[in-house]
Amino acid sequence: PLLCKQAGGNRTLDFSVAAVLPAGGSGERMGSATPKQFCQLLQRPLISITLERFERVHWIKEIVVVVSKQNFELMSSIIEHYGHSRAIVVEGALTRHQSIFNGLKAFVVNQSPSSWLEKPEVVIIHDAVRPFVEEDILFRVATAAKEYGAAGAIRPLVSTVVATNAEGYLDHSLERAKYRASEMPQAFTFDIIYRAYQQCTDYDFEYGTECLHLTLKYCGTSAKLIDGPPDLWKVTYKRDLYAAESLIKESLSKSVCIFTGMQKEAVQLGCLLQEALQLMMEVDVLTWSLNKESQCIQAISSGLYYNFIYININNFDLPLEIVQLMELIENAKLSALYPVVVTVVHLNNLETASSCIRMEDFTNIKELAKEAHQKNVLLYRLLINYTQVCEAAQ
Amino acid sequence: PLLCKQAGGNRTLDFSVAAVLPAGGSGERMGSATPKQFCQLLQRPLISITLERFERVHWIKEIVVVVSKQNFELMSSIIEHYGHSRAIVVEGALTRHQSIFNGLKAFVVNQSPSSWLEKPEVVIIHDAVRPFVEEDILFRVATAAKEYGAAGAIRPLVSTVVATNAEGYLDHSLERAKYRASEMPQAFTFDIIYRAYQQCTDYDFEYGTECLHLTLKYCGTSAKLIDGPPDLWKVTYKRDLYAAESLIKESLSKSVCIFTGMQKEAVQLGCLLQEALQLMMEVDVLTWSLNKESQCIQAISSGLYYNFIYININNFDLPLEIVQLMELIENAKLSALYPVVVTVVHLNNLETASSCIRMEDFTNIKELAKEAHQKNVLLYRLLINYTQVCEAAQ
Ligand SMILES: [Mg+2]
Ligand SMILES: [Mg+2]
Numbered sequence: 100p101l102l103c104k105q106a107g108g109n110r111t112l113d114f115s116v117a118a119v120l121p122a123g124g125s126g127e128r129m130g131s132a133t134p135k136q137f138c139q140l141l142q143r144p145l146i147s148i149t150l151e152r153f154e155r156v157h158w159i160k161e162i163v164v165v166v167s168k169q170n171f172e173l174m175s176s177i178i179e180h181y182g183h184s185r186a187i188v189v190e191g192a193l194t195r196h197q198s199i200f201n202g203l204k205a206f207v208v209n210q211s212p213s214s215w216l217e218k219p220e221v222v223i224i225h226d227a228v229r230p231f232v233e234e235d236i237l238f239r240v241a242t243a244a245k246e247y248g249a250a251g252a253i254r255p256l257v258s259t260v261v262a263t264n265a266e267g268y269l270d271h272s273l274e275r276a277k278y279r280a281s282e283m284p285q286a287f288t289f290d291i292i293y294r295a296y297q298q299c300t301d302y303d304f305e306y307g308t309e310c311l312h313l314t315l316k317y318c319g320t321s322a323k324l325i326d327g328p329p330d331l332w333k334v335t336y337k338r339d340l341y342a343a344e345s346l347i348k349e350s351l352s353k354s355v356c357i358f359t360g361m362q363k364e365a366v367q368l369g370c371l372l373q374e375a376l377q378l379m380m381e382v383d384v385l386t387w388s389l390n391k392e393s394q395c396i397q398a399i400s401s402g403l404y405y406n407f408i409y410i411n412i413n414n415f416d417l418p419l420e421i422v423q424l425m426e427l428i429e430n431a432k433l434s435a436l437y438p439v440v441v442t443v444v445h446l447n448n449l450e451t452a453s454s455c456i457r458m459e460d461f462t463n464i465k466e467l468a469k470e471a472h473q474k475n476v477l478l479y480r481l482l483i484n485y486t487q488v489c490e491a492a493q
Numbered sequence: 494p495l496l497c498k499q500a501g502g503n504r505t506l507d508f509s510v511a512a513v514l515p516a517g518g519s520g521e522r523m524g525s526a527t528p529k530q531f532c533q534l535l536q537r538p539l540i541s542i543t544l545e546r547f548e549r550v551h552w553i554k555e556i557v558v559v560v561s562k563q564n565f566e567l568m569s570s571i572i573e574h575y576g577h578s579r580a581i582v583v584e585g586a587l588t589r590h591q592s593i594f595n596g597l598k599a600f601v602v603n604q605s606p607s608s609w610l611e612k613p614e615v616v617i618i619h620d621a622v623r624p625f626v627e628e629d630i631l632f633r634v635a636t637a638a639k640e641y642g643a644a645g646a647i648r649p650l651v652s653t654v655v656a657t658n659a660e661g662y663l664d665h666s667l668e669r670a671k672y673r674a675s676e677m678p679q680a681f682t683f684d685i686i687y688r689a690y691q692q693c694t695d696y697d698f699e700y701g702t703e704c705l706h707l708t709l710k711y712c713g714t715s716a717k718l719i720d721g722p723p724d725l726w727k728v729t730y731k732r733d734l735y736a737a738e739s740l741i742k743e744s745l746s747k748s749v750c751i752f753t754g755m756q757k758e759a760v761q762l763g764c765l766l767q768e769a770l771q772l773m774m775e776v777d778v779l780t781w782s783l784n785k786e787s788q789c790i791q792a793i794s795s796g797l798y799y800n801f802i803y804i805n806i807n808n809f810d811l812p813l814e815i816v817q818l819m820e821l822i823e824n825a826k827l828s829a830l831y832p833v834v835v836t837v838v839h840l841n842n843l844e845t846a847s848s849c850i851r852m853e854d855f856t857n858i859k860e861l862a863k864e865a866h867q868k869n870v871l872l873y874r875l876l877i878n879y880t881q882v883c884e885a886a887q
Binding site for chain 2: 258262271272282309315321324337345349
């Protein structure tokens with residue numbers, strides 16, 4: 100349930116936490132010119148998805164993104180465009196470790212152009228290319244870091260690890276049970292990781308395996324290792340982009356909000372839809388209203404829904420409610436993040452309607468749909484002609 | 494280029510090779526009831542895709558698939574349905590190693606109900622859930638096994654590997670450069686791997702890491718390790734199924750075959766399309782003909798194309814050529830493996846045509862499209878009304 104948690108947890112921490120996201124990779128392994136953190140997922144750069152996940156977590160303050168010099172402008176424009184208000188760009192260096200160190204310096208007076216940032220007690224380090232990070236694992240590494248000085252997510256090994264000899268033959272296989280894959284996020288008390296980097300040699304900066312190793316080597320801090328969920332995997336190959344996009348699409352399809360008018364038939368259809376859909380997804384049915392404390396406005400602005408159905412009776416002009424709904428979606432900036440789908444269902448009672456309605460008649464909604472499409476909202480119409488015995492057509 | 498290589502290489506080997514595919518996994522990690530080797534990719538079980546890859550390789554003889562008792566019937570029906578003529582099902586056992594051993598016994602007289610199979614000199618062992626295996630890596634492990642007794646594909650480690658102590662803290666990180674992930678395929682001279690399994694203890698059968706380790710331990714054979722391509726990865730999580738499906742879709746979109754009639758305009762449009770499309774995909778343009786040595790028939794039966802365009806002029810009944818094309822696709826069994834897309838382009842010269850043509854007029858093709866859809870062929874029609882100055886409509 101990726102998006103279902105979007106509303107964010109209510110946890111609080113009694114120490115301050117910030118994050119550093121190294122995003123300097125060159126994308127060589129993808130076989131593409133675009134570094135993977137800038138590849139598009141549903142028309143949006145991967146790094147923006149990762150940032151959104153961090154911003155859902157209220158107890159993380161600043162999120163420092165470290166990018167190479169040539170991507171500084173690009174990254175700044177992404178932050179601007181998607182409204183990542185807690186993100187700060189910092190220029191990286193040649194190696195991953197130097198880049199992370201640059202990110203940390205942003206919190207240290209006189210060490211960086213961005214050094215107005217307040218030094219946090221704990222800093223989380225996470226790869227920009229691991230977008231599916233959730234509050235739970237962030238919370239667990241942060242609190243473990245506060246307690247033990249250093250902590251990192253691990254996963255069971257998927258493949259057996261083998262040692263090779265110089266001629267390319269098998270030397271020995273590792274016993275899988277004793278080893279783990281070290282993943283992200285990792286977290287450290289700020290002073291420990293900063294001290295480790297201050298002592299790093301050029302060799303460490305260039306070839307050093309990872310932060311956990313450096314804090315062990317230079318500060319004697321043995322990191323607490325924490326079992327992480329499988330979704331933490333690193334987007335490395337093109338197939339990983341495909342997988343990430345499918346996972347996001349899947350999560351966008353996990354909930355729908357149905358609005359109905361007051362009319363009996365509309366409410367009835369809403370309830371029928373709920374029954375039919377609730378085995379597949381979360382369904383909420385609300386009567387349309389825009390007064391104070393309206394649940395409708397709350398539902399739209401919660402960010403829990405990217406699918407909306409509006410059920411309407413015998414009104415084939417452009418109903419005011421649809422225009423209002425589209426405005427609320429725009430104001431909530433939902434479609435800035437992901438495509439939003441709005442389906443307007445027109446129930447047409449053939450016994451009371453004055454004449455036969457055809458899809459061609461909905462010119463006003465057609466215009467609105469065109470405009471909406473520009474804003475990443477897909478507006479569909481469905482006409483149901485029915486009589487008392489409830490025959491559906493088109 | 495997955496499907497582009499479908500026509501198969503021309504390599505030959507001077508020793509005999511068979512394959513054993515353990516397919517006994519339980520699918521627990523997927524969070525789904527269906528074991529992953531039986532999950533559907535484009536409406537087809539994953540194991541069938543892997544089998545197809547092996548059957549493209551002419552120098553591999555029998556392919557023994559080892560499944561659990563409860564999936565024996567299912568596996569037999571898959572082999573029947575998708576026409577995997579070189580595949581044989583063998584019943585597995587409780588552990589992966591016992592299942593592989595059962596697969597090997599199929600080649601040994603009096604050891605298995607299937608023991609009429611001739612013992613190969615080299616046997617390839619491959620996971621059923623690594624569908625993107627190509628001839629090149631199979632060839633390299635098979636020839637290395639013949640020379641060294643054992644060989645296996647390896648990949649660089651994606652994550653750092655860490656050793657944990659009993660309390661769940663970091664003990665040390667491995668130096669990545671010295672270690673590799675051991676992947677599949679692996680290959681062995683039959684006698685060496687069989688001898689290793691004959692000596693295995695119950696502990697080995699239950700907890701043994703992998704075949705390469707067993708042949709080292711019991712036969713003193715140090716396997717040759719061979720760098721494999723990234724596509725060998727193991728379909729483990731749901732996201733891997735998504736990735737696999739996208740990769741197959743991508744490969745299906747990599748080539749298109751355009752057929753035209755003799756008319757000048759049709760050939761011209763074919764060439765224009767080729768120019769426009771060839772930056773994105775392989776495009777072949779052929780004049781439709783069904784005489785002996787017809788390139789058209791060869792193109793269809795090659796298995797290189799899953800997209801066909803037929804360009805037709807001023808003929809809005811169901812042209813005979815389309816019916817023939819659909820029959821050839823069916824005979825080549827293309828759509829038994831993957832969905833096939835056929836687009837019929839009707840060029841309508843408004844100056845010479847007797848009257849205005851509307852899409853609604855194509856009733857015959859509509860009927861054909863319905864039938865085709867049942868057989869996994871998607872038939873589309875496109876009407877282009879034009880005058881000398883080449884205005885396109887609809
Ligand atoms: Mg690190
Ligand atoms: Mg093995």
